[in-house]
Amino acid sequence: MSATEEHELDLLVHRMTWEAEGVLSVELVHPDGKPLPAWTPGAHLDLHVGGTIRQYSLCGDPADTGVYRLGILDAPSSRGGSRFVHTKLRPGRTVRVAGPRNHFALEPAASYVFVAGGIGITPILAMARQAQHDGIPYRLTHGGRSRASMAFGGELAALGGEVTLVPQDEQGHIDLPGALEGLRPDALVYCCGPEPLLKAVEEAVPEGQLRIERFAAPAVERRGDDSAFQVECRTSGVTLTVGPDTSILQAAENAGLSVNSSCRDGICGSCETRILAGTPDHRDFLLSEAERATSETMMICVSRCASDRLVLDL
Numbered sequence: 001m002s003a004t005e006e007h008e009l010d011l012l013v014h015r016m017t018w019e020a021e022g023v024l025s026v027e028l029v030h031p032d033g034k035p036l037p038a039w040t041p042g043a044h045l046d047l048h049v050g051g052t053i054r055q056y057s058l059c060g061d062p063a064d065t066g067v068y069r070l071g072i073l074d075a076p077s078s079r080g081g082s083r084f085v086h087t088k089l090r091p092g093r094t095v096r097v098a099g100p101r102n103h104f105a106l107e108p109a110a111s112y113v114f115v116a117g118g119i120g121i122t123p124i125l126a127m128a129r130q131a132q133h134d135g136i137p138y139r140l141t142h143g144g145r146s147r148a149s150m151a152f153g154g155e156l157a158a159l160g161g162e163v164t165l166v167p168q169d170e171q172g173h174i175d176l177p178g179a180l181e182g183l184r185p186d187a188l189v190y191c192c193g194p195e196p197l198l199k200a201v202e203e204a205v206p207e208g209q210l211r212i213e214r215f216a217a218p219a220v221e222r223r224g225d226d227s228a229f230q231v232e233c234r235t236s237g238v239t240l241t242v243g244p245d246t247s248i249l250q251a252a253e254n255a256g257l258s259v260n261s262s263c264r265d266g267i268c269g270s271c272e273t274r275i276l277a278g279t280p281d282h283r284d285f286l287l288s289e290a291e292r293a294t295s296e297t298m299m300i301c302v303s304r305c306a307s308d309r310l311v312l313d314l
């Protein structure tokens, strides 16, 4: 989905199911039974829950246009969204969603290696189902705290592909060299999970073959050499001055502009904005090298300007 085509819908919670310890799947349907906007494996929805907006990967079947299914972990580190889902959201209630949005799309490849840690299995489940449907060979490794905490094991097994479950309390951490063994140059590796797993995979897989999705922004040192620049917001006719300690998003909000945002860390894509002129300094954790090179869009919560001025579709 492009930065400008955004669906916002109030959907009905149709069903909630325990998938594992601390993991609920939530099925959402249109209140009038209408088909839902299409999505592809790797996509997520923004859920407006508990006074906050959180991203959850779609883990159902894109061919079923009547329902969105999400897998949601009651994470101890939850900033409110997942807690709300687990304690307050119930079938029959309505929830506002935006998206679907996909920054983790399954690209064509001769084969896939999927590596998931914990709840990172949600986008990977939809990808494995797609690969199975398309007849593309894949190897999937899912690591989790314990067998009881690992969701969707039955569904993964039923797909019929090469699936390995690695409960940490029985087998320790994922054997990454084993999971990646024989990786062919025409294969792609998809990984979603906690930061240490992503880091290990980044070190083991050539950059061009790796696609990852993060739960949280990795720690980065503040550069300290940021300078002010101007942003012309072409749609609203406002020109912003973005100071060294301010983001474009903050400057836009301070000027009274209404801008989508959620994570404010460059990992969710909510604030993706079309660039009309100027050279961005991309600092997000979402856009691929190819997307950065075209510079069609940028994440205005973290990215800045490499020239004196940007013109944005704001």
Ligand code: FES
Pocket: 260, 261, 262, 263, 264, 265, 266, 267, 268, 269, 270, 271, 272, 284, 299, 300, 301, 302
């Ligand atoms: S608000 Fe999440 S990427 Fe900008």
